[in-house]
Amino acid sequence: xxxxxxxxxxxxxxxxxxxxxxxxxxxxxxxxxxxxxxxxxxxxxxxxxxxxxxxxxxxxxxxxxxxxxxxxxxxxxxxxxxxxxxxxxxxxxxxxxxxxxxxxxxxxxxxxxxxxxxxxxxxxxxxxxxxxxxxxxxxxxxxxxxxxxxxxxxxxxxxxxxxxxxxxxxxxxxxxxxxxxxxxxxxxxxxxxxxxxxxxxxxxxxxxxxxxxxxxxxxxxxxxxxxxxxxxxxxxxxxxxxxxxxxxxxxxxxxxxxxxxxxxxxxxxxxxxxxxxxxxxxxx
Amino acid sequence: xxxxxxxxxxxxxxxxxxxxxxxxxxxxxxxxxxxxxxxxxxxxxxxxxxxxxxxxxxxxxxxxxxxxxxxxxxxxxxxxxxxxxxxxxxxxxxxxxxxxxxxxxxxxxxxxxxxxxxxxxxxxxxxxxxxxxxxxxxxxxxxxxxxxxxxxxxxxxxxxxxxxxxxxxxxxxxxxxxxxxxxxxxxxxxxxxxxxxxxxxxxxxxxxxxxxxxxxxxxxxxxxxxxxxxxxxxxxxxxxxxxxxxxxxxxxxxxxxxxxxxxxxxxxxxxxxxxxxxxxxxxxxxxxxxxxxxxxxxxxxxxxxxxxxxxxxxxxxxxxxxxxxxxxxxxxxxxxxxxxxxxxxxxxxxxxxxxxxxxxxxxxxxxxx
Numbered sequence: 001x002x003x004x005x006x007x008x009x010x011x012x013x014x015x016x017x018x019x020x021x022x023x024x025x026x027x028x029x030x031x032x033x034x035x036x037x038x039x040x041x042x043x044x045x046x047x048x049x050x051x052x053x054x055x056x057x058x059x060x061x062x063x064x065x066x067x068x069x070x071x072x073x074x075x076x077x078x079x080x081x082x083x084x085x086x087x088x089x090x091x092x093x094x095x096x097x098x099x100x101x102x103x104x105x106x107x108x109x110x111x112x113x114x115x116x117x118x119x120x121x122x123x124x125x126x127x128x129x130x131x132x133x134x135x136x137x138x139x140x141x142x143x144x145x146x147x148x149x150x151x152x153x154x155x156x157x158x159x160x161x162x163x164x165x166x167x168x169x170x171x172x173x174x175x176x177x178x179x180x181x182x183x184x185x186x187x188x189x190x191x192x193x194x195x196x197x198x199x200x201x202x203x204x205x206x207x208x209x210x211x212x213x214x215x216x217x218x219x220x221x222x223x224x225x226x227x228x229x230x231x232x233x234x235x236x237x238x239x240x241x242x243x244x245x246x247x248x249x250x251x252x253x254x255x256x257x258x259x260x261x262x263x264x265x266x267x268x269x270x271x272x273x274x275x276x277x278x279x280x281x282x283x284x
Numbered sequence: 285x286x287x288x289x290x291x292x293x294x295x296x297x298x299x300x301x302x303x304x305x306x307x308x309x310x311x312x313x314x315x316x317x318x319x320x321x322x323x324x325x326x327x328x329x330x331x332x333x334x335x336x337x338x339x340x341x342x343x344x345x346x347x348x349x350x351x352x353x354x355x356x357x358x359x360x361x362x363x364x365x366x367x368x369x370x371x372x373x374x375x376x377x378x379x380x381x382x383x384x385x386x387x388x389x390x391x392x393x394x395x396x397x398x399x400x401x402x403x404x405x406x407x408x409x410x411x412x413x414x415x416x417x418x419x420x421x422x423x424x425x426x427x428x429x430x431x432x433x434x435x436x437x438x439x440x441x442x443x444x445x446x447x448x449x450x451x452x453x454x455x456x457x458x459x460x461x462x463x464x465x466x467x468x469x470x471x472x473x474x475x476x477x478x479x480x481x482x483x484x485x486x487x488x489x490x491x492x493x494x495x496x497x498x499x500x501x502x503x504x505x506x507x508x509x510x511x512x513x514x515x516x517x518x519x520x521x522x523x524x525x526x527x528x529x530x531x532x533x534x535x536x537x538x539x540x541x542x543x544x545x546x547x548x549x550x551x552x553x554x555x556x557x558x559x560x561x562x563x564x565x566x567x568x569x570x571x572x573x574x575x576x577x578x579x580x581x582x583x584x585x586x587x588x589x590x591x592x593x594x595x596x597x598x599x600x601x602x603x604x605x606x607x608x609x610x611x612x613x614x615x616x617x618x619x620x621x622x623x624x625x626x627x628x629x630x631x632x633x634x635x636x637x638x639x640x641x642x643x644x645x646x647x648x649x650x651x652x653x
Contacts, residue, residue: 050503075505086496090300091293102289103504143500 001151001182002026002049007058009044018044020206022058028150029180031173033197035187035271037281041206042186043083043155049184050080050153063151076106079149083156085136089129093120093139096128097146104147114142119168134161141169145176152176154185158192170196190271200271204279214271221274225267226252230259240267286506290514294488298518303484310480311526314472318465318534325464330381333403335392342408347385353378366398393419414439460617465534470612471587472530474605477523477552479580482559485519486572489563489647509644512560516640519559520552535616543625544615550629551608554636561639564646607631 007022019041026032034042047053049062051070060067065074087096097111115121118138123131128139137160144152157173158166173183173196187193193200194214201211212220224243229236239255241248243266255261269277276282298304336343351359354376362375362384371394374385386392389405396403396419409415416436420429435443492498501511527548531539562579566572586606589596590613600606607628614620 052499052502072505072507075503078503080500080503082496082499084496086500088293088297088497089495090297095296099289099293100500100504103286103501103506105505140500147505 001028001030001063002032002184003059003061004045004049005059007045007048007055007060009041009048009053009056011044013056017206019048022203022206022208024201024208024211026182026184028182029177030198031177031183031185031196033185033187033193033200034203035190035193035200035275036203037188040203042188042203044206045203046153046155046184046186050078051075073105076104076147077150078153079144079147079151080153081141081144081155081157083159085133085140087128087136087139087143090127092125092127093131094124096139097143100143101146106147108146109148111146114145115139117145117172118142119165134165137161138165138169141172145172150181152181152183154183154187156187156189157185158189159187166192190275194271202275202279204281209279217271217274218268221269221277227263227265227267228252228255229262229264230255231262232259236262287510287513290506290510291517294514294518295521298488298522303487304522307476307480307484307522307526308529311476311529314476315530315533318468318472318530322465322468329379331399331401332381332383333386333392333395333399333401334383335386335389335403335405337389337405337407338414339408346406350376350378350383350385353380355379364395366394369394371395389417396421460619462613462616466538466616467613469531469534469616470609471590473527473548473612474551474583474587474608476526476530477548478555478605478608479583480526481519481523481552481555482562482579483576484522485515485556485559486563486576487569488515488519489560490566490569490572494568508648509640512640512644512647516553516556516560519556520549523552524548538618539616540620540622543620543622544612546629547611547615547625550632550636551611554604554632554639557636557639557643560643561646564643604632604635 003025005023007019008017009019010017022041022045024032034045036042044053048055048060048067051062051067051074055067063074063077065071088099091099093115094111097114101108101111112121112124115124118141120135120138120142123135128136131139141154141157144154154173158169161169170192173185176183183196185193185197197214199211199213200217202209210217225240226243228239228241230239231237237259239251241252243249243252336346338346351357355378360375360377362373364371364373364384371391372387373391373395376383376385384395386395386403392403392405395401400421402421402424403419405417405419407415407417414436416432418432489498492501498511502508524545527544531544558579559576562572562575566575582603583605586600586603586609589600589606590609611625611628614622614624
């Protein structure tokens with residue numbers, strides 16, 4: 001659904017690239033996480049893919065449309081949720097969605113259904129200007145689904161939301177995946193990416209350093225050990241054992257068979273730890 | 285249809301916004317000024333302060349002439365307060381002048397000084413001829429001083445005879461003069477439509493930019509030109525409404541309304557497109573303020589030429605507000621030049637279209653700026 005080949009972008013139109021030689025492909029129905037610290041080039045890449053920024057160098061196709069010569073029809077298939085809420089403050093939540101649905105040439109979703117989905121049904125008649133930051137964010141998020149997009153751009157979709165609302169947003173993203181919506185998610189929140197993404201790309205200083213699935217990355221970069229706490233002859237015993245060494249594997253089996261296990265954890269590396277290991281940079 | 289929906293949304297937003305009511309308020313203020321502050325015609329009669337220090341027979345003869353030309357034939361006694369002193373004068377009012385007759389030459393000097401007007405003391409010289417002593421303010425032109433000297437060098441009867449002997453013919457027989465009140469309307473309409481329209485559309489764009497709304501619009505299947513045009517339409521509609529608020533009560537059925545609407549639409553479109561173009565060069569209203577200020581000052585220059593016809597350099601005709609002012613004037617005149625208005629409308633429509641195309645091109649590339 002999205003193909004990017006040798007993408008470059010410079011705001012100063014010289015050799016100081018915000019994005020350098022970026023290439024990747026995203027399949028239909030995939031949730032693709034674009035991860036990196038602030039200023040890494042995430043928003044620039046997303047801006048080019050969504051047609052907000054002009055393509056300077058490279059090849060980009062989105063839903064079969066060449067981004068070099070953007071057709072307005074392309075936007076019928078695109079939904080975009082911005083990190084900064086950008087709704088009409090003087091219009092009510094319903095009026096905001098009702099206006100935007102008229103700007104598409106495809107079948108659109110009912111504003112009230114979307115407001116219900118993001119937990120704003122009781123605020124339909126309230127002006128967006130009276131909303132809290134989180135409510136505005138949800139309205140912006142709801143708007144991005146108004147045209148039933150097949151490609152969905154999400155910029156920090158859960159930033160600033162309380163955990164309960166963030167969980168709702170994650171559920172909606174999962175639901176969209178079931179509908180085979182292709183999602184391009186930019187975030188610096190590795191937990192969200194870990195939970196939602198089929199694949200992630202690490203971008204630092206405008207360059208993509210790595211693309212893989214979170215699971216594969218954990219297997220590749222995580223320490224393959226298990227921490228076990230069990231009741232031994234002299235009370236609580238802690239052991240750290242390898243999951244690949246035959247001797248340790250046999251020891252794990254023995255402990256499980258003969259002792260009361262208190263806790264047992266695989267020592268998986270977090271996506272954040274892997275990011276730091278791969279890029280040598282933190283996420284802030 | 286998308287343009288229509290965008291227009292309706294802009295209309296809804298502007299009706300809930302600040303600028304729309306500023307424009308309505310400005311129009312109402314203009315209307316009050318036009319109806320209650322600006323008279324139908326300004327009093328163009330000269331005010332003269334005179335002291336007549338002539339022997340009684342001569343004095344009575346001169347005052348008799350003044351009384352003959354007085355509108356009501358009655359001399360009024362008027363007291364004028366100068367600083368802490370009250371000076372009594374005799375007041376004569378004719379169709380051409382208002383004359384205050386001072387009781388003494390010292391009173392005359394005080395009156396001329398306090399009222400910043402020339403005063404004249406009339407007496408007889410040693411030869412028994414009329415002698416005029418003018419008290420001037422110091423800033424009078426040499427031309428005026430020469431005129432005083434000429435008028436004092438001959439007796440009034442022979443001067444009048446010379447004047448009456450001159451034949452004066454107008455080059456144009458159907459030259460129509462607007463009343464002073466009607467004459468201010470074109471300037472007000474130009475200010476209301478062009479200047480305000482240009483400023484307010486730029487303000488609308490900057491508000492949308494700062495709120496990121498323009499980005500949200502850019503990722504819809506609508507186009508940038510529809511977004512920009514919806515704002516132009518709202519500004520043009522507001523211009524028509526606010527202009528009619530002033531014109532209908534002030535001028536009634538005098539203007540050619542179809543022509544007025546056409547001219548308001550085309551000039552409003554031109555000014556809005558100019559505002560759109562200006563807004564494409566800056567990120568915020570603050571940054572654009574200097575450019576808008578310079579443009580407004582430049583657009584105001586033709587107003588000076590409009591009210592002071594003797595100052596009308598050739599280059600001023602190339603400033604767009606010049607034909608706008610002249611166009612509105614022709615619309616108000618009973619026998620106005622409709623072809624001028626139509627031609628100017630065409631010009632503003634073409635120029636506005638070019639500016640709109642240019643600003644559309646610039647805004648398309650600057651959505652995320």
